[in-house]
Amino acid sequence: MKKTGRIFACGLAALLGLALVYGLLRITTGAPAAARADETYTISGAVKTAAGDPIPGATLYALKKPGGILVVDEDSQPVEGAEIYRNDEYLGETDENGQFMTFPITQPLEISDTLIARALVYEAPGYKSNHSQDSTQNWSYRVYLTNQEITLDGPETYLVEDLFITHTLVLSRSNALIGLNMLVSIEWDAFPAFFSELQSAFDEFSDRLYDATDGQFFVEYATFYDNAQNKLNSDYLILARNDMTPLAAYKGLFTPQGKSVFGRAWNGKNSQSGSWSANPALSSLVHETGHLAFDLRDSYYYINPSDETWCTAPEITRTLRANNATIMCYSYNAARFSMENVAGLWSTACEKTEQYRLKGKSDWGTILDVFSDQQTPARWRLQNPEHHGGLVQNLEGVPIPSWKRRWVYNAVTGVCNPSPVVDIKTHITSTLPSPTATVQVDLSKGFRLIPQGVTSGTIEILGASNGDYLQASYTDLNGINYENRIPITCTAPPGADAAKAGVSAASQTMILYPAPFDLHLSYQPAAAPTQLELVVRASTGLPQPPQVSLQQQLAVTPTQVVMTYQAGRGAYTGLVSLLPDLPLNGRIYASAADSQ
Numbered sequence: 001m002k003k004t005g006r007i008f009a010c011g012l013a014a015l016l017g018l019a020l021v022y023g024l025l026r027i028t029t030g031a032p033a034a035a036r037a038d039e040t041y042t043i044s045g046a047v048k049t050a051a052g053d054p055i056p057g058a059t060l061y062a063l064k065k066p067g068g069i070l071v072v073d074e075d076s077q078p079v080e081g082a083e084i085y086r087n088d089e090y091l092g093e094t095d096e097n098g099q100f101m102t103f104p105i106t107q108p109l110e111i112s113d114t115l116i117a118r119a120l121v122y123e124a125p126g127y128k129s130n131h132s133q134d135s136t137q138n139w140s141y142r143v144y145l146t147n148q149e150i151t152l153d154g155p156e157t158y159l160v161e162d163l164f165i166t167h168t169l170v171l172s173r174s175n176a177l178i179g180l181n182m183l184v185s186i187e188w189d190a191f192p193a194f195f196s197e198l199q200s201a202f203d204e205f206s207d208r209l210y211d212a213t214d215g216q217f218f219v220e221y222a223t224f225y226d227n228a229q230n231k232l233n234s235d236y237l238i239l240a241r242n243d244m245t246p247l248a249a250y251k252g253l254f255t256p257q258g259k260s261v262f263g264r265a266w267n268g269k270n271s272q273s274g275s276w277s278a279n280p281a282l283s284s285l286v287h288e289t290g291h292l293a294f295d296l297r298d299s300y301y302y303i304n305p306s307d308e309t310w311c312t313a314p315e316i317t318r319t320l321r322a323n324n325a326t327i328m329c330y331s332y333n334a335a336r337f338s339m340e341n342v343a344g345l346w347s348t349a350c351e352k353t354e355q356y357r358l359k360g361k362s363d364w365g366t367i368l369d370v371f372s373d374q375q376t377p378a379r380w381r382l383q384n385p386e387h388h389g390g391l392v393q394n395l396e397g398v399p400i401p402s403w404k405r406r407w408v409y410n411a412v413t414g415v416c417n418p419s420p421v422v423d424i425k426t427h428i429t430s431t432l433p434s435p436t437a438t439v440q441v442d443l444s445k446g447f448r449l450i451p452q453g454v455t456s457g458t459i460e461i462l463g464a465s466n467g468d469y470l471q472a473s474y475t476d477l478n479g480i481n482y483e484n485r486i487p488i489t490c491t492a493p494p495g496a497d498a499a500k501a502g503v504s505a506a507s508q509t510m511i512l513y514p515a516p517f518d519l520h521l522s523y524q525p526a527a528a529p530t531q532l533e534l535v536v537r538a539s540t541g542l543p544q545p546p547q548v549s550l551q552q553q554l555a556v557t558p559t560q561v562v563m564t565y566q567a568g569r570g571a572y573t574g575l576v577s578l579l580p581d582l583p584l585n586g587r588i589y590a591s592a593a594d595s596q
Helices: 012-016 192-212 279-292 348-352 354-359 363-371
Strands: 002-010 024-028 040-042 059-064 069-073 083-086 089-093 114-125 139-146 149-151 154-156 167-171 176-186 217-225 236-238 260-262 405-409 421-426 439-445 448-455 458-460 469-475 481-487 508-514 519-525 531-538 547-552 559-561 564-566 571-577 586-591
Touching: 069 114, 114 167, 176 192, 192 217, 192 279, 192 405, 260 279, 348 354, 354 363, 421 439, 421 469, 448 458, 448 547, 469 508, 519 586, 531 547, 531 586, 559 571
Parallel strands: 069 167, 176 217, 176 236, 217 405, 236 260, 421 508
Antiparallel strands: 002 024, 002 059, 040 059, 083 089, 083 114, 114 139, 139 176, 149 154, 421 458, 439 448, 439 469, 469 481, 481 508, 519 531, 531 571, 547 559, 547 586, 564 571
16 A cells, blocks of 8 residues: 655664754555555665765655645535634634645644634724724724534634544634724823733623623624823713713713723722623623614613613513623623524513513624625625524633733823822811712813812822822802812832822812802804804903803813903803714813902
């Protein structure tokens, strides 16, 4: 019979350290078909010295050639450029014939190795700038086909059981994997520890999204900026405010300004405290992505308020969060999206929600509407729980951790480190200062304002630097206004470069005093569609016009408004134009000084 194998020589040549033949050898012998792969043959003169002289009696071994890898599509056509991974390790890409040779490589395949292949079939255009990570264009998501099938019991991965066969990996259109490209902008100059916490949270959030979508979606790229870099281009905007409830624009992934907005933290009730890696924050990230990427509506809004129920389980009180639906109703104890005709994922109560009123279908029905391929024939086919016949189990995130890419761009501007904690109190005549509950606090950095939220006494000021100002205001139940504005002073540690290393700040107290006069601000639409007329009235004469600015939501800096006194109206007025590409809401600030 004929044998093809790897050739090894031993004998005198090996002892002499001479160059030997190492490659493939075809040997024709009369050996029976059952001959062993390691059978020894003696061929005189087949091995030569470097000078070309034959070495008699060298022993040659014929070994089987290790099998290669072949990647094909559903029609058995070779796939060029498919990425090959063995045990989470990237090996390389297939050639024009869909092949990747495992011989010779540094570490040949071994029994029980796992093999996964994926190939990019579509890159969706992006609608925001600075989303060209690893591409020549801005992109919002990518669609890959893999050979890993998702079954009711979890993923099925190719397992190496024979080293001497061709390992054929089939990329099925039903094994689609969609990677989202997300940009995160932090409003203040954040510390490295916050970046680390946020990266870990996005990794876990990605795994939860993968689980919730039956192994078909994950966060492929997450790029993090701070100090309001790429604020307008962000998909997730994290504000310094501690009075912010998470929100998101419907289908905002596919609009220039659409985004999800969070406060500095989230604990399930408010943004004053909470770890980003804890369940409330992670659940909210998945929930808001349901709005942002999948165009889902909340399932806790009801067509008729008197019909308030829970979609889908009674108050979602099942013991195991991983099997509960829907994330769009009560995400803290749910990990699934709703789906008609699947036990545990649907009930008639779901038909009374805002999602069903506007979409006329379940969460999964809407997800498929947004992300199914519109070409014919389809390049990928998303699978929903009805396709699987129930709830898919044993999903623990994408099979290859390196598919999750994280980039960080940290602006180091020299902020106070640690952040100052300010104790804010009101001054009441003839009494000691008393704690307050509804003080509005803002950090002023020149013409830039970073709202910090509200406080019941103490508040951590994020992003503060030397030369900044902290301003706070409060109106009590009697309508008396209290306010103050104080400078931020940070003390540099001995020998430190405050401009680069940051500076430390001790906690301090801020006393709010009654305003010396009243300043009333109002606004109304002007002639142009995006223009406002601002009106300021003071209870006393002003030597100079008031200083007025408008901080439009998502704008990096506020717009300064020129105010002119109108004697006939007894007020100062000014016109300001809103940026039409940004949300038409925000905050207006006014301040003035009397002649005293």
